[in-house]
Amino acid sequence: MDLSLIIVVVVVTALAFDFTNGFHDTANAVATSIATGALKPRTAVLLAGVLNLVGAFISVEVAKTISSGLVDDTKITPTVIFAGLVGAIVWNLLTWLVGLPSSSSHALIGGLIGATCVASGADAVKFAGLVGKVLLPAVLAPIIAGVIALIATYLAYRITARAAPATVTKGFKLGQIVSSSMVSLAHGTNDAQKTMGVITLALITAGALPAGAGPPFWVILSSGTAIALGTYAGGWRIIQTLGMRVSEIRSPQGFAAGTSTATVILTSSHLGFPLSTTQVATGAVFGAGAARGAAGVRWGIGGQVVFGWLLTLPAAAAFGAVAVWIAATGPLGTIIVALVLVCVASGIYAASRRRPVTAADVTHVPAPSPQVDLGRHQNEAAA
Amino acid sequence: MTINWEALGVVAVVSLVIGVLVVVLVSLALVALPARQPVPTDEPPDEALVMGRGGSDTSRVTGTVIAAACLLGAATIVLYGFYLLIF
Numbered sequence: 001m002d003l004s005l006i007i008v009v010v011v012v013t014a015l016a017f018d019f020t021n022g023f024h025d026t027a028n029a030v031a032t033s034i035a036t037g038a039l040k041p042r043t044a045v046l047l048a049g050v051l052n053l054v055g056a057f058i059s060v061e062v063a064k065t066i067s068s069g070l071v072d073d074t075k076i077t078p079t080v081i082f083a084g085l086v087g088a089i090v091w092n093l094l095t096w097l098v099g100l101p102s103s104s105s106h107a108l109i110g111g112l113i114g115a116t117c118v119a120s121g122a123d124a125v126k127f128a129g130l131v132g133k134v135l136l137p138a139v140l141a142p143i144i145a146g147v148i149a150l151i152a153t154y155l156a157y158r159i160t161a162r163a164a165p166a167t168v169t170k171g172f173k174l175g176q177i178v179s180s181s182m183v184s185l186a187h188g189t190n191d192a193q194k195t196m197g198v199i200t201l202a203l204i205t206a207g208a209l210p211a212g213a214g215p216p217f218w219v220i221l222s223s224g225t226a227i228a229l230g231t232y233a234g235g236w237r238i239i240q241t242l243g244m245r246v247s248e249i250r251s252p253q254g255f256a257a258g259t260s261t262a263t264v265i266l267t268s269s270h271l272g273f274p275l276s277t278t279q280v281a282t283g284a285v286f287g288a289g290a291a292r293g294a295a296g297v298r299w300g301i302g303g304q305v306v307f308g309w310l311l312t313l314p315a316a317a318a319f320g321a322v323a324v325w326i327a328a329t330g331p332l333g334t335i336i337v338a339l340v341l342v343c344v345a346s347g348i349y350a351a352s353r354r355r356p357v358t359a360a361d362v363t364h365v366p367a368p369s370p371q372v373d374l375g376r377h378q379n380e381a382a383a
Numbered sequence: 384m385t386i387n388w389e390a391l392g393v394v395a396v397v398s399l400v401i402g403v404l405v406v407v408l409v410s411l412a413l414v415a416l417p418a419r420q421p422v423p424t425d426e427p428p429d430e431a432l433v434m435g436r437g438g439s440d441t442s443r444v445t446g447t448v449i450a451a452a453c454l455l456g457a458a459t460i461v462l463y464g465f466y467l468l469i470f
Contacts, residue, residue: 058469132386144395151399152406159410171413178461185468256406263402264394266464271397273390 006078009334010202013085013341015226018195020092021104022052022230025191027238028101028261028281029183032254032288034362035243038173039180041234041359047177048184049232055188056196056224069129070109075120078202079327080112082334083119085198086341087111087320091312093348099237099245099357100308103276105194107316109134114317115324138309141275142283145264149287152256157291160252172251179258186265187277188227195223236357241305242282243362247289247297257281257288279309405457412453415446 030044039047088107095102109130116124160168196215203209209216215223243249249257261281268275282305289297323341327334 055468136386140391140395144398148399148402152403155403156406156410159407160413163414167416168413171409171416175409182461182464182468185465189468252410255409259405260398260402262464263405264398266467267398267401268394270467271390271394273387273394275394 004206005331006082006334007202007206007208009338010078010082010085011199013082013089013338014195014198014202015222017085017089017092017104017108017198018192018223018226019230019233020089020096021191021195022049022227023233023235024092024096024102024104024230024238025187025278026231026233026235027242028277029180029187029258031239031241031243031281031362032249032257032285033173033176033180034239035249036173036176036251036254037363038176038251038254041236041239041362044180045232045234045359047181048187049228051181051184052188052192052231053224053228055185055190056192056220056227058185058189069133070126071112071116072120072124072126075116075124076112076201076205077119078205079334080115080119080324081198081202083115083324083327083337084108084112084320086323086337087114087316087318089341090319090344091316093345094315095308095312096235096237097348097352098308099241100305101238101242101278101282102305102308102312103138103278104191105276106134106138106309106312108194110313110316111320111323113313114320117317118321118324119328134313137273137275138279141264141268141279142286144275145260145280145283146287146290148264149253149257149260149284150291152260153253153288153291156252156256169251172255175255176251176258179255179262182262183258183265183277183281184231186262186269187231188224190265190269190274190277192223192227195227196220199223234359236359236362237352240357240362241301242285245298246282246285246301247292249285249289250292253288253291256291257284260284260287401460405460408453408457408460412450412457415450415453 026045026048029048030039033039034041034044085108088104088111091102091107091110092104113125113130156172196219199219200209200213200215203216203219204211204213247253261277261284264275264280264284265277268280286297286302323337327337
């Protein structure tokens with residue numbers, strides 16, 4: 001296949017993934033701020049979008065390719081990258097449709113692993129690295145963030161118990177804006193960099209850039225813009241899940257959850273043990289909700305979220321495997337995969353319109369219901 | 384399989400300390416801040432609530448200083464977080 005064509009396809013697909021990454025992860029930063037009224041929905045996603053764009057520019061260090069330590073780098077070809085991206089996009093869209101906060105990075109890793117397995121054999125996958133870099137952090141990230149948010153929320157309530165409620169609410173809401181901003185900035189720095197790394201790797205593979213080169217300005221700009229636009233599009237379904245359906249979040253909880261998320265992400269990134277933003281943010285929301293009593297958290301939603309996390313890697317891998325199996329047959333195969341991706345994405349979008357969730361649907365708190373589930377919430381809210 | 388347990392432990396402990404510290408500092412500041420508000424004239428002074436509802440000039444100044452110190456501490460941590468992000 002003409003290398004320039006597959007490179008163009010990889011770049012376009014990577015930017016599409018970056019866009020889905022943006023709207024899929026918007027909730028991590030703004031869900032609790034919207035839930036407590038600290039920020040209006042549109043203001044929140046605008047702020048998050050701008051800070052994601054800024055975040056894409058402020059770090060001069062190019063992130064390592066996401067496959068590092070997980071698959072044999074010498075087996076990574078543009079077709080494998082393309083198929084991995086396809087797997088990640090499909091999984092991101094499916095989980096967005098049902099409002100599940102799953103990790104976009106894990107989806108990409110799963111897609112790449114599946115594609116690599118089919119293209120080069122299972123020997124090319126470093127399963128030991130998978131445990132240390134993906135599975136273990138996936139288990140520990142929500143626990144660490146949840147415990148911190150739980151303790152912080154408990155202390156916030158205890159300390160401010162006798163203070164003026166209006167002052168406390170206003171103060172914590174201001175704090176939420178700061179913590180949301182930090183999470184957005186960190187997200188732009190980390191996740192936009194991953195897409196830049198993928199595109200840069202593809203360009204190096206094609207000989208368009210020398211080995212070891214950094215991303216050209218247009219790559220930085222396009223990656224930052226794609227993730228910012230995706231963030232601004234607002235993944236309202238996931239925002240609804242995290243901000244309203246897990247627990248009835250109030251400003252002290254929102255501030256504690258946001259601060260915990262920002263602290264864990266920054267600390268883990270700085271100390272060389274990066275954790276999933278989504279899993280950290282989700283764990284923090286559950287921890288903050290549990291601080292007011294375990295009954296205040298809809299644990300059934302938690303079970304669905306965990307189930308989604310367990311499925312992320314194998315499901316994205318399966319999609320990536322199928323994609324590379326077809327794409328590796330030649331240019332026609334690649335075109336077919338691209339067309340199928342467009343059709344699947346259109347179909348998922350059409351399905352989402354049957355039960356639309358907009359900015360207007362994330363500003364009220366529904367009555368707690370023990371029977372709430374991912375498909376039933378809209379009806380309950382309407383009732 | 385190599386898992387950097389030491390790094391993981393440091394992440395957990397540092398995140399716990401910093402995250403809780405920021406929330407506690409802001410909470411303390413919010414408790415101290417109302418001391419700047421004047422005491423309603425028709426309300427008898429209540430020494431037990433002096434930090435939360437008003438009080439003498441001295442207590443209001445003290446409350447303001449405490450609030451400022453707590454917010455300064457929290458802001459320093461936040462700025463350090465921005466520093467880590469940027470550099």
